[in-house]
Amino acid sequence: MQTPAPFTYERAGSVDDAVALLERHGPEARLVAGGHSLLPMMKLRLAQPEVLIDINDLTDLSYIRLDGSEIAIGAMSRHADLLDSPLLAEHYAIFADAERVIADPIVRNRGTIGGSFCQADPSEDLSAVGAALGAVLVVRGVDGTRQVPAREFHTGPYETVVGPAEILTEIRVPVRPGAGSAYAKVERRAGDWAIAAAGAFLTLDGDDVRDVGIGLTAVGASHFCAPAAEDALRGQPATDDNLASAAQVAAEATSPSTDQRGPADYKRHLAGELTLRALRRSVARARGEGA
Amino acid sequence: MQVTMTVNGTEVSRDVEPRLLLVHFVRDHLGLTGTHWGCDTSNCGTCVLWMDGEPVKSCTVLAAMADGRSIRTVEDLDTGGELDPLQQGFMQCHGLQCGFCTPGMLMTARWLLDRNPDPDETEIRDVISGQFCRCTGYENIVRSVRWAAEHPDGAAGDGEGTTDTAPATDGEEVTA
Numbered sequence: 095m096q097t098p099a100p101f102t103y104e105r106a107g108s109v110d111d112a113v114a115l116l117e118r119h120g121p122e123a124r125l126v127a128g129g130h131s132l133l134p135m136m137k138l139r140l141a142q143p144e145v146l147i148d149i150n151d152l153t154d155l156s157y158i159r160l161d162g163s164e165i166a167i168g169a170m171s172r173h174a175d176l177l178d179s180p181l182l183a184e185h186y187a188i189f190a191d192a193e194r195v196i197a198d199p200i201v202r203n204r205g206t207i208g209g210s211f212c213q214a215d216p217s218e219d220l221s222a223v224g225a226a227l228g229a230v231l232v233v234r235g236v237d238g239t240r241q242v243p244a245r246e247f248h249t250g251p252y253e254t255v256v257g258p259a260e261i262l263t264e265i266r267v268p269v270r271p272g273a274g275s276a277y278a279k280v281e282r283r284a285g286d287w288a289i290a291a292a293g294a295f296l297t298l299d300g301d302d303v304r305d306v307g308i309g310l311t312a313v314g315a316s317h318f319c320a321p322a323a324e325d326a327l328r329g330q331p332a333t334d335d336n337l338a339s340a341a342q343v344a345a346e347a348t349s350p351s352t353d354q355r356g357p358a359d360y361k362r363h364l365a366g367e368l369t370l371r372a373l374r375r376s377v378a379r380a381r382g383e384g385a
Numbered sequence: 386m387q388v389t390m391t392v393n394g395t396e397v398s399r400d401v402e403p404r405l406l407l408v409h410f411v412r413d414h415l416g417l418t419g420t421h422w423g424c425d426t427s428n429c430g431t432c433v434l435w436m437d438g439e440p441v442k443s444c445t446v447l448a449a450m451a452d453g454r455s456i457r458t459v460e461d462l463d464t465g466g467e468l469d470p471l472q473q474g475f476m477q478c479h480g481l482q483c484g485f486c487t488p489g490m491l492m493t494a495r496w497l498l499d500r501n502p503d504p505d506e507t508e509i510r511d512v513i514s515g516q517f518c519r520c521t522g523y524e525n526i527v528r529s530v531r532w533a534a535e536h537p538d539g540a541a542g543d544g545e546g547t548t549d550t551a552p553a554t555d556g557e558e559v560t561a
Contacts, residue, residue, distance in 0.1 A: 096425045103386060103403035103449045126450075130427055133445050136404075137425070146403070148450055198515020200493060201427060203439045204446070284514045285428075 096137035105148040112149050112261050113236055119145040121258040126150075127170060128204035130197070131213040155208070155263055158182060167265040169208025173197070176207060185269055186227065187379060188293050188372075191277035192219045198285040208262045211244075216251045217287040217312035223277060224265065225318035226293040226309030232264035239263070245317045270305070273297045274380030278371040280364055282355060288312040289355045290364035292344070296332070296376040303332050308340075308373075313365045314349035322347055323369065332377050341370035388452040392417070393461035403449050407441075408432040410448035411458055419459040419488050423517075430516030433489035434458045440496045442515075459488040462495065470539040471495055471530065477540070480529030482520030489516050494530045503534050 104119075106112035116123055124143035126132050127150065135141040149155075155170035158179045165185060167176070176182060177193035196202060196219050210220040211231060224231070224244035231242045233256055244265075247254050256262055279291035293309040306327050308320040323344035330336045345366030350358045389398040392415060399414050411417045411434065420443060423431035427445040434443050435457035462469040471494055474480060481487045490513060497504055497512045504512075509530045510523065518526060536542055 097406075098404045100402070100404055103447070105449075105452075129447070129450065130442075130445050133447070134426060146447075148447075150450060198430075199512050200430060200433055200440050200442055200515050201445075204441055 098133065098136035099139055099142045101136075101143055102145045103148065104145060105151060107151055109152060109155065109234060109261060109263060112147060112152065113234060113259060115145075115147045116261070117236060117259040119147070123147055123258075125212070125261060127206040127209040128172065128201075129209075130201050130205045131209065131215065149261070160269070161266070163269050165267045165269060167207055167267070169206060169211075169262045169264060171207050173202035173205045173207070173210075174199070177202065186267065186273070186275045186295065188223055188226065188275035188277045188295060191275075192223050192279070192291075192293060195219070195277075195279045195281065195285075195291075201285070207265055211247065211265070212254055212256055212262055214248050214250075214252050214254050215287070216314070219277070219279065219288060219291055219293075219311055221248065222291060222293050222309035222311035222318045224267075224309070226307040227267050227275070227295055228307055230266045231262055232266065233257075233260050234263050235260040241266075245319050248317060270295065270297050272380060274376040274378065276372045276375035276379065278368040278375070280368065287355070290350070290361050290368055292365060292368035292372045294369065294372040294376045296373065296380055298332060298377070298380045301331050303327050303330055303336075306340075306373075306376075308344055308369060310344065310348060310365055310369065312350070312355070313361050314351060315344075315347065315365070320344035320347055320369070327373075334374070337373040337377070338370055341366045341373060344369045386449060388448055390451050390453060391455045393457055399448075401448050403447065405448045406444055407434075407436075407446040407448050407451050407456075408443040410451070411443065411456065414448075417458050417460055421485055421488055423485070423489075428515070428517070429486070429489075430493070430513070431486050431489040433492045433516065435492060435496065440493050457492075459491055462491060467541075468539070469495065469533075470536050470542075471498065471533040473539045474529040474532035474536070475526075478528040478532050479525045480521065481518075481526075486516060486518045486520075490518070490526055494526075494533070498530070498533060502537065504530070506531070 123145035125147050155168040157168040182189040229244040273295050275295035277293040279288045290313050291311045296306045297304045306324050323340040326343050327340040348365045350361035352358045408422050421431040423429040427442045432443040433440045437454050509527050
């Protein structure tokens with residue numbers, strides 16, 4: 095039987111309450127949302143928080159809405175909410191692409207987007223989506239809120255810029271009219287973590303790439319992104335050759351590790367191939383061609 | 386700590402350790418052993434029960450997190466002794482062999498049918514994709530769910546006979 099080490103359980107009634115509880119209990123306290131990453135780590139004693147602060151009552155952080163020229167996603171939005179959101183489907187198909195291959199429908203009822211970012215698993219899918227889209231994360235602490243670009247949010251595996259008395263409250267994504275986006279992942283079996291995965295968005299100016307974002311996960315890409323590949327493609331004609339060249343640049347910038355999911359050279363190959371697939375589909379979607 | 390929740394329509398209250406998992410709470414503290422405890426890693430899905438109307442893997446939820454919420458387990462599927470059409474479907478179509486995965490399969494499939502009364506095979510396979518069956522190859526589970534979709538009132542609804550019969554492969558009925 096896997097049992098977490100003993101801890102004290104607290105339940106937050108509001109964001110302010112959560113921050114106050116974090117401040118009172120210090121760095122050995124952890125927030126728990128869906129719990130589907132943290133509780134397994136606690137069972138394996140890889141995480142042993144002294145205090146667990148349950149934030150599942152913070153339903154006011156469960157929303158996906160248009161806010162000016164941005165889409166605002168509350169941190170307590172469940173994976174199932176993201177998968178079913180008509181607003182996200184309208185603007186960014188990358189979300190449904192990714193959510194369809196995150197865990198399974200039952201786990202998606204619990205896991206949250208905020209938890210996914212804060213868990214900061216190096217194979218996490220939404221971190222690559224956020225990096226691709228240039229999302230901005232809103233973090234609240236005692237002294238108010240601050241905004242952190244997704245590409246500066248992670249400081250290492252399982253580590254983020256969120257301080258011990260701070261809580262991620264919102265993920266903001268700029269709306270880009272006419273953008274196409276996509277996510278492509280290879281996993282060992284249904285619902286597993288990625289062997290490798292890539293996401294992209296792309297806007298076109300005629301036949302040229304006006305803007306592009308590329309995110310990668312599970313392959314050791316710094317901050318889950320591929321800026322050199324984006325630079326190589328931006329302003330260029332959206333031809334298959336150019337997409338393939340950019341995908342190659344993205345693959346070369348990765349530093350995957352050999353592990354039980356596969357050897358490093360295979361993962362690097364996947365990084366290139368999946369980036370190419372995500373770019374191709376983004377172009378097709380930007381042109382309004384098929385799903 | 387004290388937790389209070391509604392389980393299958395009845396309010397229960399117990400003193401538990403904060404680290405107690407919901408699956409052990411319903412099995413060991415409430416004696417509701419219909420919910421099975423399997424992989425302990427949220428992979429196999431035999432521990433699926435409903436919390437506030439949605440299926441969850443109860444090996445990865447703390448009993449403390451269920452405090453104040455509503456729980457439904459497989460024991461609540463029947464109505465006054467009349468099996469849920471899904472349970473009848475699993476009997477009709479041999480949806481189980483060892484039966485270990487069955488409670489989780491039933492609770493997930495009931496959730497599916499409540500939201501989508503006429504799911505196709507792809508939708509059924511998708512919704513149980515986080516649940517393992519080592520006996521049936523899933524084929525008969527899919528058939529069982531389809532049977533329930535086609536018999537929303539159970540076998541009694543269309544006079545197909547009692548629920549303790551199962552169709553043989555040649556179409557003849559064999560009394561269990």
